[in-house]
Amino acid sequence: MFDNAGRVMFTALHAAAEARLGPDHPCTRALATAARTPEPEAVRAAESLLRALPDTDRTALMQAAHQALRTDPAAWLAVWPDGKRGH
Template identity: 75%
Template sequence: MFDNAGRVMFTALHAAAEARLGAEHPCTGALAAAALDPAPDAVRAAEDALRALPEADRLALMEATHRTLRTDPAAWLALWPGGGRKQ
């Protein structure tokens, strides 16, 4: 269950980073890796990449991610096993 929550959060962070920083930015890549597999090493790398950003960028990414997860329940459900569909 918590692996899925990590995937959801890092997927939303990755989308925000791609929109703000671009696909080639190192932070975007680190967030993509953590979204794909939220293993401890990938999570640490993503956290380090976020910490390395200027504060304005980091806050903008967090705000965009929070907004996505707060206002778009499908963003959560689509990443859970079964895509949020009843099975």
């Protein structure tokens, strides 16, 4: 499970960015890529675009992602690879 923690976080951040910034915003697209494949290059690109956002947007995205992960345990379960639950 914990090897997917980055995917979980980027999935939550992507949903928050889509709602706040729209699906075509460069940060939203970078977060989607990092959520699908959290490889170092994708993670660096997403982090860079997050840092480039105005503080109000960046804070709002982090708050929304944190709330989603805190209040919806299914958000963690949704990204577990098939066949690895409970191991």
